[in-house]
Structures are given as structure tokens and as C-alpha cells.
Amino acid sequence: MTKHVTTPTQDVLRGIWHENPVLVQALGLCPTLAVTNSVANSLAMSVATFFVLVGSSFLVSSFKRFIPNEVRIATYVLIIATFVTLADMSLEALVPTVHKALGAFVGLIVVNCIILARQEAFAAKHPVGRSVLDAIGSGFGFTITMLIMGSIREVLGAGSFLGYRLFGASFEPWVIFTLPPGGFFTLGFVLLFLAWWQKRQELQAKVRAWPEGVGERKAA
Amino acid sequence: MGDVTWILISSMLVNNFTLTLFLGLCPFMGVSSKIDTALRLGVADTFVLTMTAVAVWALNTYVLEYFPYLRLISFIVVIASLVQIVEMVIKKTSPVLFRALGIYLPLITTNCAILALAIFQTNRGYTLVQALAFAIGSGAGLTMALLLMASIRVNLEVADIPAFAKGLGLVFIIAGSLSLAFMGFAGLGAAG
Numbered sequence: 001m002t003k004h005v006t007t008p009t010q011d012v013l014r015g016i017w018h019e020n021p022v023l024v025q026a027l028g029l030c031p032t033l034a035v036t037n038s039v040a041n042s043l044a045m046s047v048a049t050f051f052v053l054v055g056s057s058f059l060v061s062s063f064k065r066f067i068p069n070e071v072r073i074a075t076y077v078l079i080i081a082t083f084v085t086l087a088d089m090s091l092e093a094l095v096p097t098v099h100k101a102l103g104a105f106v107g108l109i110v111v112n113c114i115i116l117a118r119q120e121a122f123a124a125k126h127p128v129g130r131s132v133l134d135a136i137g138s139g140f141g142f143t144i145t146m147l148i149m150g151s152i153r154e155v156l157g158a159g160s161f162l163g164y165r166l167f168g169a170s171f172e173p174w175v176i177f178t179l180p181p182g183g184f185f186t187l188g189f190v191l192l193f194l195a196w197w198q199k200r201q202e203l204q205a206k207v208r209a210w211p212e213g214v215g216e217r218k219a220a
Numbered sequence: 221m222g223d224v225t226w227i228l229i230s231s232m233l234v235n236n237f238t239l240t241l242f243l244g245l246c247p248f249m250g251v252s253s254k255i256d257t258a259l260r261l262g263v264a265d266t267f268v269l270t271m272t273a274v275a276v277w278a279l280n281t282y283v284l285e286y287f288p289y290l291r292l293i294s295f296i297v298v299i300a301s302l303v304q305i306v307e308m309v310i311k312k313t314s315p316v317l318f319r320a321l322g323i324y325l326p327l328i329t330t331n332c333a334i335l336a337l338a339i340f341q342t343n344r345g346y347t348l349v350q351a352l353a354f355a356i357g358s359g360a361g362l363t364m365a366l367l368l369m370a371s372i373r374v375n376l377e378v379a380d381i382p383a384f385a386k387g388l389g390l391v392f393i394i395a396g397s398l399s400l401a402f403m404g405f406a407g408l409g410a411a412g
Contacts, residue, residue, distance in 0.1 A: 026246075026249060026388055027246070029242075029245040029246055029249065030242050030243055030244070030245050030246070030332050033242040033245065034241065034242040034243075073300075074297075074300055077296050077297075077300060078293065078296075078297070081292050081293040081296050082293065084292055085289065085291075085292050085293060088292070089289070104336055104339040104340060104343070107292050107335065107339050108243075108332050108335060108336055108339070110292060110296050110335060111296075111330050111331070111332040111334075111335050112332075113246055113330060116330060176400075179403065180239065180240050180241075180242065180399045180403070181396045181397070181399040181400040181403065182396070183242065183396075184392050184393070184395045184396030184399055185392070185393060185396040187392050188389050188390065188391075188392030188393035188395075188396060189389070189393070190389075191387065191388050191389030191392060192384070192385060192389035192390065192393070193389075194389075195384040195385065195387050195389055196384045198384075199383065199384040
């Protein structure tokens with residue numbers, strides 16, 4: 001994997017779409033489902049995770065020469081835990097209500113596999129600048145997924161977006177979407193849609209690759 | 221004693237770690253394709269959860285009272301070393317069990333269910349007995365969810381589904397239905 005020579009732009013873009021941590025690699029599923037019952041919660045969680053991811057990538061990449069190979073995972077986890085403690089305390093001090101709503105899940109950023117995966121797969125082998133770019137890409141990929149999930153669940157489940165009511169008084173909220181099963185259903189449908197879309201793209205590419213007139217003769 | 225029984229039932233059914241609180245989803249999606257491996261992971265999880273409950277209780281009572289800001293860091297270090305110790309002890313004393321658990325034991329370190337147990341236990345201020353009940357209940361709940369999912373996925377193998385649905389998407393929809401079923405337990409007790 002490291003044999004590939006990538007440009008800095010690719011470092012950022014890769015994490016956002018082609019290697020989207022949640023939708024493609026199926027990492028960090030717990031926060032994606034647990035705190036996306038409203039857009040505000042998703043946003044707060046994304047910001048906290050983004051901060052931890054970029055901070056840890058920076059630190060791991062800077063210290064990669066001094067970290068012995070045998071205890072590297074333990075070291076990464078310690079570095080991540082330090083940043084999570086920072087994020088936890090900052091959230092508690094700045095936005096206490098959001099901190100309360102997120103509950104234990106701020107602390108659980110420590111075991112978010114996205115962060116550890118980026119350290120192990122990228123930051124430990126690449127220069128500081130590239131590692132930070134890679135972390136920014138993955139962080140944005142995670143944020144986008146969180147926002148998609150949060151928007152679907154809040155609009156359907158509560159009829160609002162960021163707390164603003166979208167529909168008239170006659171709207172009956174689809175409460176199940178803010179409850180735990182709704183999280184599973186939403187992510188399930190998003191993944192199914194993406195899989196269907198990908199299959200469709202492949203089919204269309206195949207059709208385009210046909211020689212001139214093949215499809216037409218079949219139609220006639 | 222009623223309190224302890226309630227914690228046990230609550231953590232197993234009402235607040236099932238996997239299906240209601242979304243904890244430990246990565247292994248839940250990863251290894252729930254076979255009943256056999258699902259059961260092994262469940263057992264390993266329960267084992268480590270119980271050990272962690274005791275360790276975290278000791279940590280909370282004797283050490284962290286003086287250093288509250290070191291909570292997360294010390295929890296994760298304790299869990300990581302605990303898993304390592306458990307692995308070594310099992311390898312020495314029961315090679316059969318060690319082979320049965322295989323790769324799942326070291327992977328448990330990054331299972332969010334374990335750290336979540338430590339955090340919940342601290343936030344709720346459980347005593348040692350309560351913490352043990354919580355750990356065993358959560359472990360049983362996790363194992364149950366894994367077994368249910370694995371049994372369904374084994375049957376899914378032979379089902380006739382569209383090609384694009386043969387991935388994680390469908391598994392999430394099934395997990396959603398299971399979670400829906402577990403919501404029925406919410407009426408068991410509003411006291412919790």
C-alpha cells in the first residue's frame with residue numbers, strides 16, 4: 001500500500017470519498033450510529049473526532065522515529081487518549097449541554113478504529129505534513145457521513161434540521177428514526193443505496209465499452 | 221439484592237450493549253457470519269468485561285480519586301494490559317481455550333464495549349457487586365446479540381437476494397429489526 005506514490009491532494013481526497021472511513025471501510029461504526037440522532041450532536045462529535053484525529057496523526061508522525069515497534073500500538077493509544085481527554089474537557093467547559101447529550105461517547109473516541117487505523121496505516125510511515133493532510137481527509141470523510149446520517153434521522157425523526165422546524169403542524173414525526181433501530185436502518189439504507197449506485201455505474205461503463213451498434217441490434 | 225438483579229437484567233436486555241447502545245459494532249459486523257465464531261467472541265468478551273469491571277473498580281476506589289483527569293488514559297492502559305495478561309494466562313493454563321478464542325482475544329482491546337463498561341461503571345458509581353452484575357449482564361447481552369445475528373446470517377447465505385444487497389447494508393437492516401425487537405424490553409422497568 002505504501003508503494004503507491006500519491007500527491008498531497010490525493011492524500012486529502014482519498015479519505016473523503018474512495019476510502020471513506022465509515023461507508024467504504026466500515027470503521028468507526030459505533031459513533032456513526034449512536035450519536036447521529038440530531039444534526040447538532042453529529043456535528044459536535046465530528047468536530048471532536050476531527051480534532052483528535054489530526055492531533056494524533058501530527059504527534060505520531062512527528063515521533064515515529066522514537067516509538068519502538070513492539071509497543072507502537074500502546075503508544076498510539078496513549079497519544080490518542082491524551083487528545084480525547086483534551087477534547088472531553090473542552091467540550092464540557094464550552095458546550096455543557098452537548099457534552100451531556102453525547103455522554104460516554106466522547107470518551108469512546110479513544111477506541112474509534114478510524115483513528116488507530118490512520119496512525120497504523122499512514123502516520124507511522126509518512127512525513128508530518130502528509131500525515132496531517134491524510135488525517136484531514138479522513139476526518140472530513142467521517143464528518144460528511146455523520147452529517148448525512150444526522151440530517152436523515154433528524155429530518156425524518158423529528159421534522160427539524162438543527163432544531164428549526166421544517167414542516168407544518170400536521171407533520172407527524174417518524175420517531176423510530178431518532179431511536180436506536182432508526183440508526184441501523186438509516187446506515188443500512190445509505191449503504192444499500194451506495195452499493196446499488198456502484199453496480200449501476202459498473203453496468204453503464206460496460207454498456208459504453210460495447211462496440212458500436214451492439215446494444216441497438218439487440219433492441220431491434 | 222433486587223438492585224443487583226435489576227442491573228443484570230437491564231444490561232442484558234433493556235440496555236443491550238450492541239442493539240440499543242451501539243457498542244462493539246465492529247466485531248458484531250465482522251465476525252457474526254458464523255455461529256461458532258460468534259459464540260467464541262461472545263465468551264471472550266464476557267470474560268474480559270468481567271475482569272475489567274474488577275480492575276476498574278479497584279482503580280476508581282484506590283487511585284483515581286486523586287487524579288480524575290487521568291481517567292481515560294488509565295482505563296485504556298489497564299484494559300490493554302489486562303487483555304495481554306489474560307491472553308498469557310490462558311495460553312499457559314488452557315491451550316484448548318486459547319486456541320478456541322484465537323485472534324478475538326487481542327482484538328478485544330479496541331472493542332468499544334469494554335471501555336464503555338469502564339466509563340458507565342464510573343459514571344454510575346457502582347459497587348464491586350453491582351459492577352460484576354453489570355459486566356456479566358452486558359457480556360450475556362453481547363453474546364446473545366452475536367448469536368442471533370449469526371443465526372440469521374447463516375440463513376441469509378442461501379437466500380435469494382439482489383446482487384447489490386450482498387454486503388453490510390443488508391446486515392444493518394437486519395440489525396435494525398433485531399434492535400426493534402429489543403425495544404420491546406424497554407417496558408420491563410422504568411425504574412432503571
